[in-house]
Amino acid sequence: QSVLTQPPSVSGAPGQRVTISCTGSSSNIGAGYDVHWYQQLPGTAPKLLIYANSNRPSGVPDRFSGSKSGTSASLAITGLQGEDEADYYCQSYDNSLSGSRVFGGGTKLTVL
Amino acid sequence: QVKLVQSGAEVKKPGDSVKVSCKASGYTFSSYYMHWVRQAPGQGLEWMGIINPSSGATGYAQKLQGRVTMTRDTSTSTVYMELSSLRSEDTAVYYCARGYYGSRNYQNSWFDPWGQGTLVTVSS
Numbered sequence: 001q002s003v004l005t006q007p008p009s010v011s012g013a014p015g016q017r018v019t020i021s022c023t024g025s026s027s028n029i030g031a032g033y034d035v036h037w038y039q040q041l042p043g044t045a046p047k048l049l050i051y052a053n054s055n056r057p058s059g060v061p062d063r064f065s066g067s068k069s070g071t072s073a074s075l076a077i078t079g080l081q082g083e084d085e086a087d088y089y090c091q092s093y094d095n096s097l098s099g100s101r102v103f104g105g106g107t108k109l110t111v112l
Numbered sequence: 113q114v115k116l117v118q119s120g121a122e123v124k125k126p127g128d129s130v131k132v133s134c135k136a137s138g139y140t141f142s143s144y145y146m147h148w149v150r151q152a153p154g155q156g157l158e159w160m161g162i163i164n165p166s167s168g169a170t171g172y173a174q175k176l177q178g179r180v181t182m183t184r185d186t187s188t189s190t191v192y193m194e195l196s197s198l199r200s201e202d203t204a205v206y207y208c209a210r211g212y213y214g215s216r217n218y219q220n221s222w223f224d225p226w227g228q229g230t231l232v233t234v235s236s
Binding site: 002 | 147149156157158159162173174207209214216219220221222223224225226227228229
């Protein structure tokens, strides 16, 4: 199992808002390390979506937002569109595993 | 633009080794760490390790210690990931990804961009 815990799947209708949680522990998110989010469309490489908890790279729509509190982080997507259907992964650093970056298990977003 | 281009798909037998390359362009190669991440079919992302292209220093995931080796060639701006004693469980798409942390600290780096991925199939 993954060091960071994400729900396996979420779904929503077009136009709705969904959130994806990412739960860690005192050795990663709870230790103050940043959380980053990636979007992986089917058959493609992951793409950076949110960095340093809540920052969007240029080109990422402001429908995507990130937040972090305590040992958890969340990705919110508002105004759902069909093109948002993808897998989403959170990532952080864990100080109990030598030099290790860690990922969540991924969440499949289905747009109904 | 910043780009990472990886070598092509490989088919290997159990016990073999595989070496995947990742050629960087569009930025100063030695200024940014490079990471390797793999993804087994239908599974999530797994961090494999990191290389400092300037010094060649490396750090590997505990699970892969002893089987993985990351190297670089600064003359061609290319990093390599070699995995030995291959098993069927090593069948995966292997990605290189540049680590970037801006004004944050090193541990807080994120991966951007990613290479296109290299499928390694291990089968007898």
